[in-house]
Amino acid sequence: MARRLAASEGGRGSRLAILAAAPLLLMLLLFEILPLIVVGLDGLHTDSGWSLGNYAAILASPFQRNAFLLSVELSLATAVLGVVIALPVAVVLRRVPKGVSRALLVYATIGANFTGFPIAFAFIIMFGLAGFFTLLLVHAGWIHGLNIYSLSGLVAVYVYFQFQLGLLLLMPALEAITPDLRDAARVMGASDRVFWLRIGLPILAPALISAFVFLFANAMGTYATAYALVGGNANIVTIRIGELLAGDVFSDPHLADALASLLVIGLAIPIVLEQILLHRRRDG
Amino acid sequence: MSFVTLQKLSKRFGDANIFADIDLAIPRGVMCVLVGPSGCGKTTLLRVVAGLTDPDSGRVLIDGQDMTRAPPQRRGIGMVFQHYALFPNLTVAQNLAFGLQQLKLPREEIRNRVRAMLDLVGLMERATVRPRVLSGGQRQRVALARALIMEPKLLLFDEPMSALDAQIRKRLREELMRLQRELGFTGLFVTHDQEEALVIGDQIAVMQEGRFLQVGTPLEVYNRPANRAVARFIGDFNVLEPPEISRVFGQESSAAWAIHPEAVRIGMDEGVTARARILAVRLLGSIVRTELQVAGVQLKCDALNRPDAVQIAVGTEVSISILPQNIRHLKD
Amino acid sequence: MLDWVVVTFVALVQILPVIAVALNAVATDWAGSILPTGYTWRWVEQLLHDPRFTVAIWHSLVVSFGALVIATCVSVPAVLAAHCYLPRLDRWLAALVILPYAVPGIVLAVGLLRLYAGNYGVVLTGTPWILLLGYVPLGVAFFYVPMKNNLRALPVSEFLEAGRILGASDFAVLRRVVLPCVMPGFVVGIVMNFSLAVSEFVYANLLVGGSYPTLQILMNVLSSGSGHLLSVLITAYFLIVAIATSVLLTVSGRQDRAA
Numbered sequence: 001m002a003r004r005l006a007a008s009e010g011g012r013g014s015r016l017a018i019l020a021a022a023p024l025l026l027m028l029l030l031f032e033i034l035p036l037i038v039v040g041l042d043g044l045h046t047d048s049g050w051s052l053g054n055y056a057a058i059l060a061s062p063f064q065r066n067a068f069l070l071s072v073e074l075s076l077a078t079a080v081l082g083v084v085i086a087l088p089v090a091v092v093l094r095r096v097p098k099g100v101s102r103a104l105l106v107y108a109t110i111g112a113n114f115t116g117f118p119i120a121f122a123f124i125i126m127f128g129l130a131g132f133f134t135l136l137l138v139h140a141g142w143i144h145g146l147n148i149y150s151l152s153g154l155v156a157v158y159v160y161f162q163f164q165l166g167l168l169l170l171m172p173a174l175e176a177i178t179p180d181l182r183d184a185a186r187v188m189g190a191s192d193r194v195f196w197l198r199i200g201l202p203i204l205a206p207a208l209i210s211a212f213v214f215l216f217a218n219a220m221g222t223y224a225t226a227y228a229l230v231g232g233n234a235n236i237v238t239i240r241i242g243e244l245l246a247g248d249v250f251s252d253p254h255l256a257d258a259l260a261s262l263l264v265i266g267l268a269i270p271i272v273l274e275q276i277l278l279h280r281r282r283d284g
Numbered sequence: 285m286s287f288v289t290l291q292k293l294s295k296r297f298g299d300a301n302i303f304a305d306i307d308l309a310i311p312r313g314v315m316c317v318l319v320g321p322s323g324c325g326k327t328t329l330l331r332v333v334a335g336l337t338d339p340d341s342g343r344v345l346i347d348g349q350d351m352t353r354a355p356p357q358r359r360g361i362g363m364v365f366q367h368y369a370l371f372p373n374l375t376v377a378q379n380l381a382f383g384l385q386q387l388k389l390p391r392e393e394i395r396n397r398v399r400a401m402l403d404l405v406g407l408m409e410r411a412t413v414r415p416r417v418l419s420g421g422q423r424q425r426v427a428l429a430r431a432l433i434m435e436p437k438l439l440l441f442d443e444p445m446s447a448l449d450a451q452i453r454k455r456l457r458e459e460l461m462r463l464q465r466e467l468g469f470t471g472l473f474v475t476h477d478q479e480e481a482l483v484i485g486d487q488i489a490v491m492q493e494g495r496f497l498q499v500g501t502p503l504e505v506y507n508r509p510a511n512r513a514v515a516r517f518i519g520d521f522n523v524l525e526p527p528e529i530s531r532v533f534g535q536e537s538s539a540a541w542a543i544h545p546e547a548v549r550i551g552m553d554e555g556v557t558a559r560a561r562i563l564a565v566r567l568l569g570s571i572v573r574t575e576l577q578v579a580g581v582q583l584k585c586d587a588l589n590r591p592d593a594v595q596i597a598v599g600t601e602v603s604i605s606i607l608p609q610n611i612r613h614l615k616d
Numbered sequence: 617m618l619d620w621v622v623v624t625f626v627a628l629v630q631i632l633p634v635i636a637v638a639l640n641a642v643a644t645d646w647a648g649s650i651l652p653t654g655y656t657w658r659w660v661e662q663l664l665h666d667p668r669f670t671v672a673i674w675h676s677l678v679v680s681f682g683a684l685v686i687a688t689c690v691s692v693p694a695v696l697a698a699h700c701y702l703p704r705l706d707r708w709l710a711a712l713v714i715l716p717y718a719v720p721g722i723v724l725a726v727g728l729l730r731l732y733a734g735n736y737g738v739v740l741t742g743t744p745w746i747l748l749l750g751y752v753p754l755g756v757a758f759f760y761v762p763m764k765n766n767l768r769a770l771p772v773s774e775f776l777e778a779g780r781i782l783g784a785s786d787f788a789v790l791r792r793v794v795l796p797c798v799m800p801g802f803v804v805g806i807v808m809n810f811s812l813a814v815s816e817f818v819y820a821n822l823l824v825g826g827s828y829p830t831l832q833i834l835m836n837v838l839s840s841g842s843g844h845l846l847s848v849l850i851t852a853y854f855l856i857v858a859i860a861t862s863v864l865l866t867v868s869g870r871q872d873r874a875a
Contacts, residue, residue, distance in 0.1 A: 035727025
């Protein structure tokens with residue numbers, strides 16, 4: 001209300017404001033919106049004109065279908081692990097001195113963005129064929145060897161950044177669980193277990209769902225880390241798209257666009273579901 | 285035989301002494317108010333009585349039983365929190381039922397007791413909404429109902445009115461006193477608002493820097509403050525130091541004087557007297573507050589408003605007087 | 617007690633990768649043994665004298681600071697203008713800046729490749745320009761979200777009205793009052809945009825690749841060779857990010873104390 005007042009006050013002011021905002025809008029149009037539109041349109045293009053042929057080809061190919069399946073499995077698993085690990089850690093971080101939790105969170109901001117070669121190679125040093133953890137565990141006689149260049153290797157590396165991202169997303173949400181809520185529950189005779197089941201988790205549910213969807217999208221879109229760790233050997237969607245772009249594989253040039261469109265659609269579904277779910281909760 | 289007894293309670297956090305050697309006896313059915321400035325240790329003391337914080341030493345007895353180390357739910361207490369601490373994911377009725385469910389009471393009994401309590405605090409039609417949509421006053425009533433429904437022997441209040449505006453606070457205060465009369469519970473009420481303390485309390489403990497300065501009925505504390513600190517905190521005393529007494533009234537005194545504004549009388553000359561100039565006249569409800577100046581010292585004078593009274597103009601010189609029995613000599 | 621076990625474990629998990637890479641950068645040999653058998657500066661010197669490294673560092677700095685300057689000049693005025701004058705646009709902006717989080721970088725990379733590889737008469741791919749311009753939408757959120765948090769706490773329209781009554785132009789009020797108040801968010805935006813540009817791999821690899829190699833591209837090249845050189849390179853990258861972060865912490869710490 002008050003803001004609209006400022007806007008209506010000076011027509012000159014708002015015209016200048018549009019001028020100030022114009023460069024960003026132009027950039028967003030040229031480097032965000034148009035690329036997305038082009039991908040969507042090109043995905044519907046085949047040599048014989050407009051058709052859904054590319055999509056049919058993807059669905060018909062077990063290779064591409066498996067890429068999607070593996071991407072979804074990998075993302076689901078690491079998103080669940082990320083949230084499940086981050087939640088108790090976040091609860092602990094609220095209890096320890098402020099300086100300690102702040103330091104860990106600052107590092108998590110960095111850690112959540114350690115993707116691509118830096119983190120993949122660090123994991124190779126630690127858990128690769130001659131990695132020191134691998135050797136440590138082999139010496140201890142617990143295992144015979146680790147294969148970091150595998151699906152479970154990917155899961156491990158993904159979880160590293162996923163749980164730190166989850167930590168960053170969940171910490172603010174935990175503010176809602178105030179100490180006096182726990183005190184109130186204690187005075188009324190509720191154990192810690194009862195408190196979390198009946199009060200804590202229900203309060204956090206929307207934040208947990210949002211964090212899960214965010215992590216899922218993050219994992220689905222991850223390219224650099226998988227590329228750095230296993231190169232073309234990982235049959236996940238982003239790697240397939242990257243290969244089609246780099247032209248290593250002979251194929252229909254528009255297949256990459258169709259794959260990319262499918263990836264966006266696949267990500268839109270959980271996001272839309274989340275919005276519907278959370279809005280229903282808010283209204284109810 | 286008192287209902288709640290605190291014996292030699294002490295608590296430190298690290299180097300900071302929160303309170304030390306606290307003794308207090310609250311009779312059954314009495315509302316005891318802990319009043320003091322923020323940071324004086326009153327909230328921590330309340331949490332020790334609740335069992336949410338352990339004391340370093342001393343004992344807490346409730347109804348004759350030593351509860352010093354008992355968990356909160358075994359103490360037979362109810363608590364109303366400063367920011368209500370209503371569970372945001374539960375409806376009003378579910379909030380009330382929560383404690384009863386922990387006791388594993390039959391469903392039917394829980395339903396009946398919740399209904400009766402909603403009726404008692406007048407929130408029947410809001411039973412199925414969540415706390416978020418309630419007004420501040422309604423939230424406060426839910427918090428109170430949630431504490432009362434457990435039929436506690438002792439109710440603890442942690443500054444429960446501080447987040448409300450004056451009008452609602454006054455209404456809730458009256459409602460709380462009505463409930464206490466009807467249900468007869470014993471209460472321990474923490475506040476920093478001295479006016480609230482005097483209205484609500486049957487017994488008042490004035491607390492400062494982890495010690496009790498004075499414990500007594502509201503009239504005792506108001507009329508006979510034990511020392512300067514109580515006089516300054518409770519009531520709106522005129523406190524005069526010995527040099528000021530000699531300047532204003534021409535009398536020598538080794539102790540400071542505390543004089544209630546309502547003990548200062550204009551236009552009479554019984555007791556000690558002085559000539560004063562009127563600085564301002566203001567209306568505080570039914571009270572007329574006159575601000576006076578005598579020899580560089582400002583005095584407050586309160587009198588009941590009389591609609592027919594002639595108003596004295598600002599700047600006029602008047603004579604004032606105070607009866608000797610209305611002067612309270614302060615030792616420290 | 618259990619709390620501290622958790623905290624220690626998390627801190628170890630967080631820091632171990634960095635230590636591992638840094639150790640490998642100065643290890644003579646680290647294969648077949650749990651800890652390195654010896655330490656040397658050989659790899660560090662070798663990389664420092666490698667012309668590819670000098671070029672990559674230079675390219676990365678050009679891209680990072682270039683993208684930072686462009687993103688700042690474009691984003692900051694827009695965020696301020698939208699918040700203060702254009703509430704309708706502001707709601708759209710909120711959605712647009714978050715979009716890159718829902719749309720993977722690789723999808724946008726496909727689109728950029730279709731648009732700017734000459735199909736429409738413009739060739740930006742293979743040049744640093746596609747990075748300088750392409751990073752702007754990816755990083756707006758780093759300005760938008762923290763600055764918006766600062767702005768929400770300010771009665772901006774009252775500031776502007778007070779300014780008008782005192783005879784100050786809106787621009788003067790924005791520059792002298794509002795901008796200093798959103799400084800903390802602004803600094804977060806600067807550092808995060810910089811980190812984004814030095815860390816980004818998808819655009820760098822798919823849109824530019826070998827024709828303008830940056831640090832990330834050099835990592836890709838070195839990954840097929842000696843792991844030690846790659847370790848030195850990654851350590852250098854860690855250092856850059858650490859410096860950027862400590863700048864952020866210093867500035868935001870100063871803000872905290874001032875508040």
